Amino acid sequence: MPDLPLPDARFADIPLGLALLVLALWLIATRRDRSAVIGFTAYGLLVAVVWVRLGAIDVALTEAALGGGLMGLLLLTAAARLGEPRGQPAPPMFMRLLVGLLCVGVTGVLAVVVLSLPTPAPNLVAAVAEHQHTTELGNPVAAVLVAFRAVDTLLESVVLALAVIVLWSFAPDAAWGERPRTLELGTPGPALVLLARLLPPLGLVVGVHLFWAGADDPGGPFQAGAVLAAMATLMWLARLGAPPPVQSRLTRVGLVVGPLVFLLIGLAGVVAADAFLGYPEGLTKPLILIIEAVKTLSVAVALALLVAGPPALPGNHLPSRAAS
Structure with missing residues (x-):
């Protein structure tokens, strides 16, 4: 056949x-x-x-x-x-047409830009491949993020911590030091509770694997931190735990340890490798793994706290639009 x-x-x-x-x-x-x-x-x-x-x-x-x-x-x-809005009038027709035309225009400009690119499109793949061996990493994405564009990655870690601080600033003075209560959406159903008991152990293993494999394969601290944050959020939704109060010293340390260790290693590179965020020969991969380990922790803490919301007094919730 x-x-x-x-x-x-x-x-x-x-x-x-x-x-x-x-x-x-x-x-x-x-x-x-x-x-x-x-x-x-x-x-x-x-x-x-x-x-x-x-x-x-x-x-x-x-x-x-x-x-x-x-x-x-x-x-x-x-x-x-x-809640669902009540009695909210629809936007006028001319406004909807204007938004539609703007969307079509942006789409057209992007299409022209993409179609006008040369073949192959300009990129830095060859430059990364040429110097990737100096990082001792098998994953080119990790090499770019932690070595070739380490300053950008450091600033992203700082921005996450600042975002949590800004979110906490929305809390009223009387609620400062309390726990976030945004996820208290009522009594969780048995299916959610069962899921919250079964998934977190598996999610913990997956998160650790993504962090460890990210040096040589797809993965990394951000992906691992997002998985760990999702597991924590799932447990909070099922009332198997509660977000920590904002006055918790352990929570604050977990939030800032990633950017702080990243910065300290970068400053040490000025002495040991003659460059900020430079890595001395022979210690490149161990230092990068340390950075990614603490960054995984800080990303997990920051994302979980962003979803949990600002601190609130017991029994206080966000205002309902439907009620107003």
């Missing part, structure tokens, strides 16, 4: 692209906040599949953890607190 030709794998991208387009249009058309958030979460998971098809596994992991996970939970919590 003759061998039948295998179908082109690219044909699988057609339904994926159509699903993204249909879901994006539905997100624009729906007027229910909760439905839009659920659709946004599904859209994030589909985008993660797109990144897998493009071979960007690190980006896919980040998109799945954030766009399809923590961000969806954050928006769903906000929608539950605010």
